[in-house]
Amino acid sequence: MRIEPLIYRGVRRIRRVSGSEILVRGGRVLTGWGMVEADVLVREGRVAAVGTALEPGGTRVLDASGMLVLPGAIDEHVHSREPGMTWKEDFSTMTRAAAAGGVTTVADMPNTSPPVDSPERVAAKGRDVAPRANVDYAIFAALTDSNAPRIDELVRAGAIGLKAYMGPTTGGLEPPDDWSVALALRFSRTTGIPVFFHAENGPLIEGLSGELRGAGRSDPAAHSEARPPVAEEVEVARIAAIAGAMGGNAVIAHVSSAGALELIERSRGALRAEACAHHLIFTTEDYAARGLLIKVNPPVRTREHVEALWRGVRSGLIRTIASDHAPHAPEEKEGDVWSAASGIPGVQTLLPFAVDAALRGLIRVEDVPRLLSENPARNLGIYPRKGSLAPGSDGDMVVIDPRGSWRVREDDLFYKHPEVSPYVGMEFRGRIKYTLLRGEIVYEDGGVAGGPRGRWVTRGGVR
Numbered sequence: 001m002r003i004e005p006l007i008y009r010g011v012r013r014i015r016r017v018s019g020s021e022i023l024v025r026g027g028r029v030l031t032g033w034g035m036v037e038a039d040v041l042v043r044e045g046r047v048a049a050v051g052t053a054l055e056p057g058g059t060r061v062l063d064a065s066g067m068l069v070l071p072g073a074i075d076e077h078v079h080s081r082e083p084g085m086t087w088k089e090d091f092s093t094m095t096r097a098a099a100a101g102g103v104t105t106v107a108d109m110p111n112t113s114p115p116v117d118s119p120e121r122v123a124a125k126g127r128d129v130a131p132r133a134n135v136d137y138a139i140f141a142a143l144t145d146s147n148a149p150r151i152d153e154l155v156r157a158g159a160i161g162l163k164a165y166m167g168p169t170t171g172g173l174e175p176p177d178d179w180s181v182a183l184a185l186r187f188s189r190t191t192g193i194p195v196f197f198h199a200e201n202g203p204l205i206e207g208l209s210g211e212l213r214g215a216g217r218s219d220p221a222a223h224s225e226a227r228p229p230v231a232e233e234v235e236v237a238r239i240a241a242i243a244g245a246m247g248g249n250a251v252i253a254h255v256s257s258a259g260a261l262e263l264i265e266r267s268r269g270a271l272r273a274e275a276c277a278h279h280l281i282f283t284t285e286d287y288a289a290r291g292l293l294i295k296v297n298p299p300v301r302t303r304e305h306v307e308a309l310w311r312g313v314r315s316g317l318i319r320t321i322a323s324d325h326a327p328h329a330p331e332e333k334e335g336d337v338w339s340a341a342s343g344i345p346g347v348q349t350l351l352p353f354a355v356d357a358a359l360r361g362l363i364r365v366e367d368v369p370r371l372l373s374e375n376p377a378r379n380l381g382i383y384p385r386k387g388s389l390a391p392g393s394d395g396d397m398v399v400i401d402p403r404g405s406w407r408v409r410e411d412d413l414f415y416k417h418p419e420v421s422p423y424v425g426m427e428f429r430g431r432i433k434y435t436l437l438r439g440e441i442v443y444e445d446g447g448v449a450g451g452p453r454g455r456w457v458t459r460g461g462v463r
Contacts, residue, residue, distance in 0.1 A: 027064030032370030042395030042439030072104025072396030084113030111171030133454025167200030188248030404431030
């Protein structure tokens with residue numbers, strides 16, 4: 001098995017560790033290149049050595065014998081609901097759940113109240129959430145027609161990337177026009193900043209929704225019918241055309257349909273694909289048991305689309321898997337299909353889902369850090385500081401016992417409203433033992449450890 005040279009060149013060395021260090025001993029260190037039995041030493045927040053027979057001094061040693069040691073997961077797509085919607089979730093509960101799920105960096109989306117769409121709002125959010133951050137965090141700014149000429153100011157204020165909402169979504173942001181998209185991608189071509197797209201066509205959705213409501217449909221499945229694959233495909237095709245001409249780092253968020261994947265493949269690298277766990281798990285058949293708990297935008301699809309997404313994951317066409325953690329209060333997920341809110345909480349179950357998929361043979365075990373750590377870090381422009389266990393990288397790690405399992409209970413979830421998780425009752429193979437953020441334990445054996453210590457991650461470093 002091929003092993004990444006940067007990490008494992010000359011690992012067989014013996015030294016004594018001491019001082020402000022932590023040693024993760026005897027685990028199977030896993031990266032997108034492969035797996036090797038090794039110890040990982042973190043000193044002053046950074047990976048100092050990966051090797052064998054590292055001897056502990058006066059520091060804590062974590063016994064990882066028989067366990068998997070991965071770089072901390074990076075969830076490139078979450079909604080903390082701050083500012084303005086904290087009855088749904090807040091930064092404290094969201095990042096506690098992230099730590100419990102082995103996620104050490106989150107990238108928060110901007111469709112809040114008010115939306116994060118100006119340099120001042122980017123700076124204010126980055127500053128205001130810091131005292132409640134249990135893991136490191138990055139902040140997206142919304143792309144709008146009014147701020148497209150000032151994208152450089154958004155990035156200087158600390159935005160890790162841009163999010164373009166091309167169709168109706170929580171927060172009611174207006175879709176940017178084609179010229180704004182072109183400006184964003186042209187800026188991205190020279191700077192590398194990611195432009196994430198929520199690719200759904202508003203007029204098609206509004207027309208189909210009106211017809212279905214007029215016909216008296218109010219069942220959960222009507223939501224999927226009101227947002228059919230063509231609503232996604234139309235927008236992906238338009239974005240592909242602009243990205244093909246302008247270049248840039250264009251990411252189609254939460255790809256949900258086979259047709260959209262085909263368009264991404266035909267774009268010849270102009271587009272990157274992100275999938276979400278819920279689109280890889282749930283189908284329209286699950287409305288019968290889970291009802292509006294799985295109402296989400298884009299909607300869950302039929303089994304043929306789920307199977308196409310899995311093929312995309314295995315082939316590498318889908319580069320990242322994220323949660324699109326989008327929580328709501330319980331009463332907002334009730335009522336009929338037209339009034340209930342769209343969104344699924346998932347940051348705590350993201351990594352357990354991926355590890356379970358690997359242990360069941362759906363993907364290779366080395367795909368887990370590639371999809372959830374390395375490629376998200378590359379998308380955001382923070383690799384190898386994040387998403388890696390190379391010497392010099394941040395000491396962000398998760399230790400997982402593949403011999404254990406986790407049946408999801410409400411009491412285990414750190415969300416503000418765990419009862420709205422459709423994952424409750426599901427069982428995942430593998431159990432998270434420790435989560436480390438820059439060498440400090442933030443989760444251990446079922447409990448979040450210590451207080452908030454997350455930092456604001458930007459393209460220029462940590463603020």
